[in-house]
Every structure is written in structure tokens, then in C-alpha cells.
Amino acid sequence: MKLELDKQSNKPLVEQLVESLMGWIGRNGGGGGSRLPSIRRLAAEHGISRNVVIEAYERLVAHGLVRSRPGSGFYVAAPTALAKGNPASSQLEDFTNDMWSLFQADEGHLKLGCGWLPNHWREGDDLTYAIRQVARQSRSGIFDYSTPLGPPDLRGLVQERVRLLGIGADANQILMTGGGSHSLDLLVRFLLEPGDVVFVESPGYYNLIGLLRLQRIQVIGVPRLANGPDIESMDALLIQHKPKLLFLNSVFHNPTGSTLSPAIAHRILQLAEAYDFQIVEDDIYADFQQEPSTRLAALDGLDRVIYLSSFSKSLSSSLRVGFIIAKQSLLKPLVDIKMLTSISASRFAEQVVTTMLQNGSYRKLTERLRIKLSEQMAAAITMLKRAGWEVFVEPAGGMFVWARHPAADSSAQLVQQARRMGITLSPGQLFLPEGGDSPWVRLNVAYMSDPRAKRFISEPSGTLA
């Protein structure tokens, strides 16, 4: 087998190899069963590292194109194997493929479109200190299951934090979870039945859209504007649909970076009252905000609003610690589902977060992050405008800016061009619950001081034209 690989290209070798192999399978492996070269041989033939071949084969296996037979090697999967699998899964791939590509992207790739901070932004000292302290001082922390709601001292500290946002909750109304996605999953499983209608924002968080599809929920998109969801559209949609829930980001919305205004917040609650639906306020970017703005949960007193947030974006994505705050009557069933599906969250991770909240290092960390992010945001907006990009809204902080370039009718062109420059971006349509094309892309400003980002931002049109 001779494959075309360009070692000078910005495109990672793994990706080149995956594409070449896909082409080869298409040309030669139609019937399935053909044996691929051994890892050792393919690496030697092309003068590349075995790790690159392993990674490429793993991706093909993950996509169902190739099967590995232990002790024997890699084979092209039979077409029946490709076509099988439950139908739900193939629909979900639209959402998960992007995560696969982000998670598996070459370390050398710039993840300009991703939803987390770059590793070099993270500050290790305080976290390492807290980890060592829990490891040294708490046998229970390193060994035992956590309690059903999560440790009382941690819930007390969360209670104090959200009070600064105007959210008055009792510690008993706080449920610790394994992060924002886990919180959403628990809520969806408890509050919704297959076939139920929910409203999400469009554009909106694609993992949530995928989760709702997985649970066979009908997802209706409400346009997101600069100050929150479009109230007029929502009003019109409420005449046609009867949603059980509305999901939204109040602060530094994913993907547009916009923040809910008090007036829109008030109108949403009026509509929720009039049309009798509940609201899930996903506030996982809360700790990036300098001056607290309006929270639905604060206005409504946790009556119709269920609030969630996490420490994954600010402190660590590795630890998996988040929380849900809701009215008392929802807590017990949510905990029941949490216990049946995972027994408990990680007591160790919870105690590490507790330590950092107690000793003040988490507060200081987020203060530094806020300043850094808002500086980076201002610089990014200047850079984008100077290069002729249109910015959907100018966020005051957070990670995301939602932008389009006049030379690109579809974000797919931008994604492709970025890939050629060693940059991973997600196409805008991924964020649209209704599907369809989009010229917009989500950019993570924490990655924009990288020279590759600067080059891409300043002249995407050159290559696009």
C-alpha cells in the first residue's frame, strides 16, 4: 500500500493518514474483510512513527470502518457492519463526531473552536496543593463513596457563592454532580419523557441538543439574540408548541458569548408563568463574569427555574465537579436517579474543590482568569474587526465570540481552511438545533494570541476566494 502523505503540511499526519486510508478502503475494500498492513509495516513504508499509525487505525475502528481482530491485525469492516447499529446512534454522531475530532486532534493542532481553556492558561500550584492536602489528610476523601447530595461543607460553600449572584438557596437545595453535562442528563431524565417538547437556544450548546435527541425529546430552537432569547419568536413558538422546559445560558452564552439582560429575563419568566413551563438556567460560565448580571434563578426564587453550574470551565475539566440548585421537591428524585445511575460522584474531587473554596485560592484564581479573559476578548474583537469579520455581539468576557467572514457563505469553508493551517474549528451548523447551514463559527478567544490564529483571522479570505 502506498499512501500520499505530506510531512511539510500543517495538517497532522494522523489526519492525512486517516483520509488516505479511507480513500484506499473506498477503492479496494468494498466487500470488507481486506487486511490492512500491520502497524509496523505501514510505519516503516512511510517513514512515520508507529504511534501515528496506531492513532489512525484507532480512529478508523472508532468510526466502524475497520475492525481489529486481537492477535491477527486490522481488517476492513464488512458493509453490513457499517450499516448496523441502532438508528439513534447514527443521528447522534452529528454531535459527537465533533467531540471525537476535538479530543483526538493532534496535540500540535490549535483548538481555536473548542469549549475549554488552553492547558497553558491553567494554574497548577493551588490545585496541586489542594490535591496533596486532601490526599494527605482525608482517608475518607481518597477511599469512600460520597454522600447522596454531596458533602455538606461543599454545598454550604456553593450556597455562599451563588448568594453573590442573588440566588438564595438552602444548602439542602444543592445537589453535587459530576459536571455540567451530568447535571443536564439528570434533569432531562427526571423531568422529560420521550416525545416531550423543549425549547433550546439557536444557536445553542450542541452537546445538549445531542443529549435531548438521545432521550427522544422534540427540540425546538428559539433564536438567541444579543440580550438573550428572542422574546417575539418565543411568543410565536409558544402558540404552536407546549414546551415542558426551556434551556438557556444566562451569561457568556455558548456559542455567541452574549449575556441575558434584566428586561429579557423578566419577560422570559412572564412567559414561563403564562405558558407553564420550567427553565433550566445553565450558568457554567458564571465564574468568568466580573460583575454579576441578572440570573433567572435570582428573579424567580427557584420556583420555575432550575440552576446549574460547574467547576470544569474555571478550575479543572479533569475533576468533574458540578451542581444543580432547585426547589426542594425536585431534589430527592434527582438524587435517586443520580444514585441508581452512578452511586455517587467523586468524593476526592469534591474535597479538592472544597479545599480551594475554603482557602480562597479558587476566588483568586477566577479573579485572575476574568481579567485575562476580558483582555483577551477585547483584543480578539479588535483583531476580528480589523480583518473584516463580523462579530455577532461583543461580549465583555468569557471564552466565546461568534463570528463570520464575508468571504465565506458557509462555515464549512472556514473550518476547512483552518484545518489546512493546523487549526481545529467546529462548523456553525453544529450549534443549530434545526440543522441547516450557517456562516458563523465559534471562536475561543483564549487561543487567539497564537500566531496560527492570528494568521487565520487576518487572511482567511485570501485562500477562500
Added chain:
Amino acid sequence: MKLELDKQSNKPLVEQLVESLMGWIGRNGGGGGSRLPSIRRLAAEHGISRNVVIEAYERLVAHGLVRSRPGSGFYVAAPTALAKGNPASSQLEDFTNDMWSLFQADEGHLKLGCGWLPNHWREGDDLTYAIRQVARQSRSGIFDYSTPLGPPDLRGLVQERVRLLGIGADANQILMTGGGSHSLDLLVRFLLEPGDVVFVESPGYYNLIGLLRLQRIQVIGVPRLANGPDIESMDALLIQHKPKLLFLNSVFHNPTGSTLSPAIAHRILQLAEAYDFQIVEDDIYADFQQEPSTRLAALDGLDRVIYLSSFSKSLSSSLRVGFIIAKQSLLKPLVDIKMLTSISASRFAEQVVTTMLQNGSYRKLTERLRIKLSEQMAAAITMLKRAGWEVFVEPAGGMFVWARHPAADSSAQLVQQARRMGITLSPGQLFLPEGGDSPWVRLNVAYMSDPRAKRFISEPSGTLA
């Protein structure tokens, strides 16, 4: 309010207080809305610690009997609030109430019926060392999301371990999860639809039964005998039902402690072939076994069998690390569901486990545990028999022995008597998918050298009669 509390009793004060308060609510709070005394006042009036009162109120809140109003205090919940909540949830409480009581049991209580090792059995040094090493050496480990399948080096190490059990799997067939319950949840969500029929063992793992109920799966119990499921019963049930899946524990079955024989394993696979169902082999007690016995996944080559295990029982329940091994075609959809519902598992926890597998400390730890458990098991069986208990089967190791006392027709009597002696036990019927009464209780031998356990085992009949 004057409540009866007996500080000399073996029964924890928290439990006494909860019961007294329930009685008070029943007598005085019928209509709801009555205010309970403040924490400070109730503590002072009865000369008990405020923590005891806080804990008691939290439990009442969790059970929906009491509501807390931030800044105002605790009130008896209105009857409507008690009756509300989705119907699924109240069915699930049979399963989760036991977990609540175990997790929230007074630290002074002996958890003789629980499903994990006592904290003083755990060995902290190697784990603390591994935690500190990851914290010191891996920025990625403390900050980043994990990869979709989990770290390749960890999957390679798991692959080596299961090879010792005769299970030949490629590292690509291994999916890291957040523990055994998380693995079961992913499998149930991917493989089953509401209304589907599955077979579980009777008695069997109650959290699994609850999980299946949550997903509205029809659960049929197959009697568990000394060598595995009762094949004759299964054969008869297969004429009436068409299960999609059979769930079982091959080794040190929960709750009976019995282990699958090669002949029964072979017969199960024949039935699976004849009646076309898949098998989930839940092997979370694998690392307690001295000499590997037959695994279904080894016999069947992961064709109809999906294998799962975890590090929660042996190493740490706090870290939440487990894995699924399955045929290639199942992996991608399982990962998709994992990503949509939790993004990723904890990279930190995964790296800690990787470190301990790599440096050999996990192997040595489990070797010591196996010896200790099998000694403890032998002593427990002798103790039980001497005191006139009937033992369902005499396990060679593991944590569980399933036992009954001739003087108790129902395990409820044993549970009650144990509680009086400061011991937490779970009633046998909890383990029966079909419900009904049971004279059997699950005893965890790791707790049986405690003097309270010895006293309870040696003379339960005295008080029962």
C-alpha cells in the same frame, strides 16, 4: 417540643431524632406548614450537638417531610407536596432508600450489610503516592478532559489484566467509565428500550434492578443457585419471555457470594445462542479472586457477552473508575452516549489508577486483600454456623455471605434487631426483582470481626424469640 431521646442506646441519636420528629409531625403537623424548632434551640433543649439536629433535619427534608425556607427555618411540608413527584420516583425509592440509609448512617453504626470494604481495611500509602505523583507530574492529568475511550495506556493495562482471566480483547474494545454503575447505565441506555424484557439474577444487585425500573425495562428474575443461575428455571422462563439481555455476576455474586461453574457458564451461552440474547457479565468482584475461574467473556470471545469491571471495590470508591469490554461494533455508540451524558470520565482518577497498575502497587494491594478476605470469609462462615445460621453457599472469598437464621421468618426482623444493636443491615427482599419477603440477609464479612457483629451473629435469636 420535647422528644424522647436515649443517649445510652446503641441506636444513633440522629436516627432516634428522625423517628421522634416523624412521630411529632404525624401527631401535630398534619396540615403542613408548622414550623420546627430552630437547630440551635432543639440542640440546646435536648443537650445534643447541633450537627445531630442538622443531619436529622436534612434527612426529613430529603424524604419530603420537611421543607427548609432559606433564612426562615424548617417547616412541615404540606401533604400535597408529599404526594407529588413523578410515579417512577416513588417506585425507585424502594431501591434508593437503602442507599440513603447506608450513606447517611451514623459513623458509629457498623455497616454490616454494605457493599464496600471498611475504611480501616483500605491501604492509603500507595494510593496517596500515586495521587501525589499524578498531581506533580501531569498538568494534563489535573486539568483536562479525558479522551473518549479513556487513556490508551490505561486501556492497555486493563487489557493485560483481563488476559489473565482468559479474556482476549484489543485495547480498542475497552471503554473506561466512571465505575460499575455508570457502565451498567451506559449499556442499559444503548441496548434497551422501554418495555424490553431482561433477565437478572434473583437475588441480585438491587441498584441494577432500580436502574432497569428507571428505564422502564421489564425485569424477570432467574433464581441464583450455588453455581450460577438456575438453568432449568431459565430454560422454562425462556419459553415465556424473550429477553434481550441477561445480567449476571460471575464471581462472588452479589448478594450470595457464589461463583459461576464452567458447566453452567457453557449452558448459559448455549441458551443465549438458542434464544438469541446478549449477556452483561458484571465482574466487579474480579480482583478479590485468588485463582481465576471461568468467565463467560472468555468462553464466548466477547461475541454475545459484554464484560464490565471496576476499581471501586478493590482500590477506591471515591475515584470512580471502571470499564466495559465489548465487541468492536458496540464501542462507538457507547462512547457517543458517554460523551453526550458526561463529556468524559475523570482523567485524574484514570491516571492515578494507571500509575498504580504500572508500578505494581495495585497488584500487591489486591493480593493482600484476597488473602485477608478469604481468611475473614472462613472465620465468618464458622461463626455463622456455630451460631445456628444457615449459609446459602460457602464462598471461597469476596465480601458477601448470604445467610438466614432459623428464628427469623423475615429478614426484616433481623434488620430491626441489628439496628437496635447499632448495626445497619439491608432486608433480603431488596435483592428480589419480583419483590416479596425473604428470610435471607447479605452480610459483609469484612465487618464481621467487630464485636457488635459477633454479638449480633451469636445471639440474634435471643431477642427475636
